[in-house]
Amino acid sequence: MGVSLKDIAERAGVSLATVSNVVNGYRPVGERTRQRVQQAIDELGYSPNLGARHLRRGRTGLIALAIPELNNPYFAELAEIAIREAVGLGYTLVMENTAADREAELALLDGSQRRIIDGLIFSPVRIGRDEVLARTADSPLVLIGEGVYDVPHDHIAIDNVAASHAAIQHLVATGRRRIAFIGATPGGDRQSAHLRVRGYREALAAAGLPYRPRLVARTDAFGRLDGRRAMRDLLALGDPPDAVFGYNDLVAIGALRALTEAGHRVPDDVAVIGIDNIEEGRFSSPTLTTIAPDKEAIGRLAVRRLVARIEGAEVAAPLTVQTPFRLIRRESTGTTGG
Template identity: 80%
Template sequence: MGVSLKDIAERAGVSLATVSNVVNGYRPVGERTRQRVQRAIDELGYTPNLSARHLRRGRTGLIALAIPELTNPYFAELAEIAIREAGSLGYTLVMENTAGAYDAELSLLNGAQRHVIDGLVFSPVRIGRDEVLARTSDTPLVLIGEGVHDVPYDHIAIDNVAASRLAVRHLLALGRRRVAFIGARLGDESQAAHLRLRGYREALTEAGLPYRPELVAVTARFGRRDGVRAMRDLLDLDEPPDAVFGYNDLIAIGAVRAAREAGRDVPGEVAVVGIDDIEESRFGTPTLTTIAPDKEQIAHLAVRRLIARIEGAQVAGPLTPATPFRLVTRESTGFRSAAGTG
């Protein structure tokens, strides 16, 4: 037989209602009483039935994290943190892979899983502000990433313009003057690619350098192959770049590969910077200089805010913090680093 709340009440010498308040967090309980109840819980080895608790409250205990690309290491690393955070708060996190498809994103946004999940953490890339404002689902929603702005929902993201300026300023400080950007996109101006391009252009302007369209490469996706293809085209220019800022680490890693295949020294002839600080960036040859967003804070804020919304906590909103980021210098821009560090 499992340990019941009644068993805990008898061991702690308190009422069943007091034990319920401690276990479920319903009402404040005096610190001494709470400690006595917790001691009884520990001694008896009580484990709450989270499924039953959620069902009593009309919930499933499931939240979803919807991402555009399951194979992207950035999202995999973010998901691992989010799963851990959800579990610590008594929820199970399930994954939804939209593959960046407009119809899939729109379906999720408007409640395709509303009878299965209690809330959704969503990183959209195709839908925009109009679709979010026209949303028909009342399932609690927290946005992450940089695809949608100025909407009445919690939105956890870095400042892409500022992050990109920092990356390009670093390259310019090394004396590079033909800085390319790989990962531009056509379409919605609120997309992260446009914001990162804007930061790139602002850094050039600050340095008194002209914007050169031939040094900006549009890519279909944001993977290693896209970086390779774009870098090969850039190296064929009459005046190839002496530095590259990649939309993300995967593109930057592809650019490094293409440069080295072409016999170009990295960073001697071409310095490279990415964004995301994925684990792979610390183990390549050379290791990759990158902008490191605070993935821990992004995942923690998103999950905690979503669960607060689900449970009806009194929270101000919408929450739209610019989460921290930092420049991590490594070998791809001429800084020494041991594999797996920095």
């Protein structure tokens, strides 16, 4: 193994504790001693054994970010932000991929496997409020992105209903009347899908448009493939939609592809809008109109909040933060109208 405190102590002719104090600046150390120790550290190339340090301190310095799909660009972009913030606060962020698997999510919550992490940032998709409440692990937990409210944990998310509302409002304002939604879920699990459907329905009602269940397409997952498949089904309807709202940008991009393949023009025949503002949507043809969540805020806030809990802010009540979003208009919904 590498150089340890003991080696430094011998080299510098001081005690273990003194070296530790120099390294951590915890107790005052005389200037001459400090320099001797520092020199020994430099010469031998010491760096602390984090495992041992954290065994002693009771913390590991590791936090985990658990997401349903690593290769969903939205989460990749979010992860990049979170990693940066974690490093800035002296933590290492571990990515945990649940692959949208219920068992994986439950295992994560119970935490039996990973006593190694100090805290968890979690985006659950297959479990609900009750499972989160039944959680046994005692390390801090911050929830992101989904609709599990009323649990004793910090929660950071956009207002899904409002975001969805804004998307539909935009489609209505550009003259669309038969507006479809792609990405409803069969089970009761993916809560934000429900919230987005709710926003969709509310906005339709507000615009005086009828709600047509046939225009709400279910999908098993939320990738490009799912979007394409659902769009094909919608096109097979006798009277296809003149606009589509995708659960997220990936779904919308899948829909875009299905429309192109079927020879429909976007936005002329059908308008398309998504949520997430992934970079891909700025380069698709046509470019994709989207609702942009403030990823920077979500990522940074989640990490900061988690670290605050880890470092002892036990008293503070759980916080539910709704981060802002904005509409980004691009080619897929045209350039005319409201």
